[in-house]
Amino acid sequence: MxxxxxxxxxxxxxxxxxxxxxxxxxxxxxxxxxxxxxxxWDARARALDAALGSACAPEGDVPPPAGGPGSAEALLARLRPGRRAG
Ligand SMILES: [Zn+2]
Structure with missing residues (x-):
């Protein structure tokens, strides 16, 4: 190998x-x-990866709001013309 x-x-x-x-x-x-x-080589790659990872994700980074499947559906419904409720 x-x-x-x-x-x-x-x-x-x-x-x-x-x-x-x-x-x-x-x-x-x-x-x-x-x-x-x-x-x-693996150890070095891991160290580099960890360094890059921490650089890309600064502290205090807020995770995106959890959007359930319902939120996407609601958005689609809003985008779709016609079929108004009421
Ligand atoms: Zn080898």
């Missing part, structure tokens, strides 16, 4: 993306267990 392929998959895993075909999480972990270079 090529380290470059493993790293591509590791990067995808970090981003929450699907692993490349033919690669599984177990395979990645197996490779990491036996490849110090990739372990280091």
């Amino acid at each position: 090529l380290c470059s392929r493993i790293r591509t998959a590791l990067s995808a895993r970090l981003d929450g993306e699907a692993l490349p075909p033919g690669l599984t999480a177990r395979r990645l972990d197996d490779h990491l267990a036996g490849c110090q270079d990739c372990r280091r």
Whole structure:
């Protein structure tokens, strides 16, 4: 297994993306267990990811209001012409 392929998959895993075909999480972990270079690479990628993540989500960031399925329906009903209630 090529380290470059493993790293591509590791990067995808970090981003929450699907692993490349033919690669599984177990395979990645197996490779990491036996490849110090990739372990280091993974650690660095994680650190970078964490740093970027905290930069993108500043403290005090307010989560979007929880809109249930009802709110989208109400919006659609408002946008749709005709059929007035009453
Ligand atoms: Zn490797």
